[in-house]
Amino acid sequence: MAIKNVSIVYPNKFTGGIACLAVHVLNSHLNSYRDIFSNVYFIENYSEIKNNDAILITLQYENDYFNALKIVEELRLKNKNAIFIAGGPCAISNPLPMAEFFDAFVIGEIENTDILYELINGNFNVQGVFLPSKLDEDKKIKRIYPKKLDVNNYPVKQQTHESGAYGKAYLLEIGRGCIRKCGFCMAKCIYSPPRYRKIDDLKYLVDEGLKYTDANKVALIAPSVSDYKNILELCEYISEKNVLISPSSLRADTVTDELLKLLNLKTLTIAPEAGSESLRNLIDKELNEESIFNAIEIAKKHGINTVKLYYMVGFPNETPEDISEIITLTKKIKERVRKVDVSINPMVPKPHTKFEMSEFNLNSKSTIKYIEKELKKSKVSVDYENFNSMVTQTILARGGLEISKALKITKTPSKLASYVDKNIYLSKLTKKPWGFIEL
Secondary structure, eight states: OOOEEEEEEOSSOHHHHTTOHHHHHHHHHHHTSTTEEEEEEOTTTGGGOOSOSEEEEEOOOGGGHHHHHHHHHHHHHHOTTOEEEEESHHHHHOOGGGTTTOSEEEOBOOTTOOHHHHHHTTOOOOTTEEOGGGOOTTSOEEOBOOSSOOSTTOOOSOOOOTTSTTSSEEEEEOEESOSSOOTTOHHHHHTOSOEEOOHHHHHHHHHHHHHHSOOSEEEEESTTGGGSTTHHHHHHHHHTTTOEEEESOOOGGGOOHHHHHHHOOSSEEEEEESSSHHHHHHTTOOOOHHHHHHHHHHHHHTTOOEEEEEEEEOOTTOOHHHHHHHHHHHHHHHTTSSEEEEEEEEOOOOTTSTTTTSOOOTTHHHHHHHHHHHHHTTTOEEEOOOHHHHHHHHHHHHOOHHHHHHHHHHOSHHHHHHHSOHHHHHSOOSSOGGGGEEO
């Protein structure tokens, strides 16, 4: 029996990759086949890969495309017979901007399927696969996904490291998809319907994970961890194992005294997204000020005196009053706690979301600077992504095959930005290049 050598590459640093569940899922899934041997690589060590049969790259973020194309071009020289396969949320959402670099894209989730096995063995006639060589925009590519999440092939033998984004943590996926309907969120769209694991399955996965890893923490993974109906029972079970619990996200309106007692948080993170309740309603972010202040009061009872806030600006129909409300709300929160940190960025209109056709608001840059100046008066720290990076992200998220051809020529963010007509991708769209992807 000939063994197929396969490499999984996370196109960025080890610290982010080791905290990416997809990397562990892929490695566990592929190594479950007797005739496949797979390994995981990162930006620091991918150059070691040679003479492989297949190379898989997970596209988690658009701005990783530049690393990914460099990796693919280098590795094709040392892996002449390899098939290059892309997957991940960006591949599902819109594979066209990277179509020049890959032989196949997996549109969906690989659990309970043999889709990767078939591709690695040269069978391209499988559902849920986009082949750039056979691009037909009239043909729909239907996303594949398991109807339920079970324990089969869950990656309980995970590599952990202190430098990981969650620390030395075992990653426990509670659920996939989201019961909320935030209009700007791509994850809600590409991982629907929402699916949660059974509590008994999660307890089993906790036991297995702590048996096979040296983790000192369990990181709970889900779009909104606290929306899980058995979250208290799960946290109680984990805390009995004498390890820490780190939730990837909490909703302010689901924070309870019992939950915070189990989590040992040092910072309460809240994502109002918009300052005014009217704009939050418009973007389908169902969260009122009462819930925010209630969560803060509960947090203070548990010694949590630092709050991290996430906002976006540049929504359609946003008014100067909405911007002022960000400042007002933040100042109200600062009056209640010792320290407030704010992260604020422009809204990127992503494919398949409510705002997929909307413009990217170039005025967001000055809006963010104004908010920063006003909040510094109240000793609130403000951070934000590089604005040009957000512009690039928008181009990469909404582009078509022409962006892939441009990337092949330009290879860097600055050269891409000067090579293409940015206005085409930042303005309101009249067509959807990703329209052939059926979620």
